Amino acid sequence: QVQLVETGGGMVQAGGSLTLSCAASERTFNNYGVGWFRQVPGKEREFVAAVSQYIAAYYANSVKGRFTISRDNAKNTVYLRMNSLKPEDTAVYYCSSRYGRRSSWTDPNEYDYWGRGTQVTVSS
Numbered sequence: 001q002v003q004l005v006e007t008g009g010g011m012v013q014a015g016g017s018l019t020l021s022c023a024a025s026e027r028t029f030n031n032y033g034v035g036w037f038r039q040v041p042g043k044e045r046e047f048v049a050a051v052s053q054y055i056a057a058y059y060a061n062s063v064k065g066r067f068t069i070s071r072d073n074a075k076n077t078v079y080l081r082m083n084s085l086k087p088e089d090t091a092v093y094y095c096s097s098r099y100g101r102r103s104s105w106t107d108p109n110e111y112d113y114w115g116r117g118t119q120v121t122v123s124s
Helices: none
Strands: 004-007 008-011 016-022 032-038 046-051 057-060 067-072 077-082 093-101 119-124
Touching: 004 093, 008 093, 016 032, 016 093, 032 067, 032 077, 046 077, 057 067, 077 093
Parallel strands: 008 119
Antiparallel strands: 004 016, 016 077, 032 046, 032 093, 046 057, 067 077, 093 119
16 A cells, blocks of 8 residues: 655746645555546536656646646655646645556546545645
8 A cells, every 4th residue: 555645835926936746655656556636616626746766757737737747756756846836736735656567547437546636725
């Protein structure tokens, strides 16, 4: 069982930046793919970004060019740097991970482990 803990959420004005962190309990975390998703009340969980065990990165069109996902395997941590934030980025952000090859990076059902989430609020 991999435990994931997200930190770094908060409130920021539009145009500002935040960096989210996802720390994992698994010492072989470098073998896991990791994704960030977000969710607002009443809506489905939405893919934001993912990074593979081979450091390939994937982004939703809505965040491409503004968000950057990275990982530090020595610290078992994945980061999501969010720049030029918009009010529509307001959501609870979740970190997720999975082991092994899967068919999709954007489908939340393809992930095995989830953190509890961290709130990001962007004011206009």
